[in-house]
Amino acid sequence: MTIKKAVIPAAGFGTRFLPASKAVPKELLPIVDKPTIQYIAEEAIDTGITQVILVTGREKGSIEDHFDISFELEHHLRSKGKDDLLKLVQGISEMVQIVSVRQKMPLGLGHAILCAKQIVGNHPFAVLLADDIVDADPPCLRQMIDVYNELGKGIVLAIKEVPRDEVYQYGIIDGEAVGDRLFRVASLVEKPPVEKAPSNLAVIGRYLLPPEIFEVLEELPPGKGGEIQLTDAIARLGESFPIYGYKFEGERYDAGDKMGFFVANVRFGLKHPELGPRISDFLLEVAEELKRSS
Ligand code: G1P
Numbered sequence: 001m002t003i004k005k006a007v008i009p010a011a012g013f014g015t016r017f018l019p020a021s022k023a024v025p026k027e028l029l030p031i032v033d034k035p036t037i038q039y040i041a042e043e044a045i046d047t048g049i050t051q052v053i054l055v056t057g058r059e060k061g062s063i064e065d066h067f068d069i070s071f072e073l074e075h076h077l078r079s080k081g082k083d084d085l086l087k088l089v090q091g092i093s094e095m096v097q098i099v100s101v102r103q104k105m106p107l108g109l110g111h112a113i114l115c116a117k118q119i120v121g122n123h124p125f126a127v128l129l130a131d132d133i134v135d136a137d138p139p140c141l142r143q144m145i146d147v148y149n150e151l152g153k154g155i156v157l158a159i160k161e162v163p164r165d166e167v168y169q170y171g172i173i174d175g176e177a178v179g180d181r182l183f184r185v186a187s188l189v190e191k192p193p194v195e196k197a198p199s200n201l202a203v204i205g206r207y208l209l210p211p212e213i214f215e216v217l218e219e220l221p222p223g224k225g226g227e228i229q230l231t232d233a234i235a236r237l238g239e240s241f242p243i244y245g246y247k248f249e250g251e252r253y254d255a256g257d258k259m260g261f262f263v264a265n266v267r268f269g270l271k272h273p274e275l276g277p278r279i280s281d282f283l284l285e286v287a288e289e290l291k292r293s294s
């Protein structure tokens with residue numbers, strides 16, 4: 001059965017992004033001219049996902065508004081004859097069916113996923129983390145679902161090699177290569193110190209999971225940082241389901257980190273159909289200035 005539902009957790013405080021994220025959800029901070037979460041929703045839609053489940057929290061209502069119809073704005077644009085902008089704004093609200101559910105307490109990523117249990121129901125589903133933007137064609141999630149469909153079952157995680165001094169920021173797998181870009185995962189551990197990391201293959205925020213993950217999450221004690229960790233639940237489910245890591249093709253940006261966010265802005269800016277050439281000229285100018293002054 002192919003995967004049609006995707007959960008996007010967006011309930012976190014965004015502390016890595018303060019002060020920008022104090023009153024604005026970090027998921028709405030724009031990369032060039034589009035909120036980060038829209039890149040994620042578009043990846044899901046381009047993959048063929050038909051229902052997106054947002055897990056939000058307090059002060060995150062504007063994320064739902066972003067994907068909703070904005071009657072006043074549409075009326076305003078129509079009356080001013082701004083048809084291109086009207087189409088753009090309408091397109092966002094027509095993208096996909098979006099359902100949202102609240103995580104009432106910040107108990108961790110695993111707990112956020114558990115909040116989507118009723119809406120996901122008894123089907124395998126995808127999880128996309130809003131911090132991880134992947135620029136890829138075909139989309140990263142599409143690549144993973146193709147692998148999943150070939151395997152026929154199991155858990156598929158997006159993975160990527162990271163520098164060893166960064167392993168403490170990720171879920172890290174212990175795995176053995178079993179095919180082109182494909183690893184069979186023997187175990188995984190959330191944010192290990194470098195000396196305890198089984199490899200430098202990190203889980204990036206894309207997961208394909210069976211509904212049995214919910215039963216595991218319901219019973220799971222808090223893990224790293226006192227939070228209910230998705231990584232721990234997957235490791236436990238690995239006793240009854242095969243886990244695979246897939247080294248996706250594409251460029252990943254950590255949009256939840258100030259530097260990663262800046263890099264993503266430069267890269268997507270350069271690719272932007274209208275702004276790209278001007279941004280490129282501007283960056284060359286800045287590079288010249290820097291060279292002269294160094
Ligand atoms: C989460 C997961 C971690 C994963 C990472 C990818 O951590 O818990 O296993 O490697 O996303 O971005 P976070 O970055 O939300 O702390």
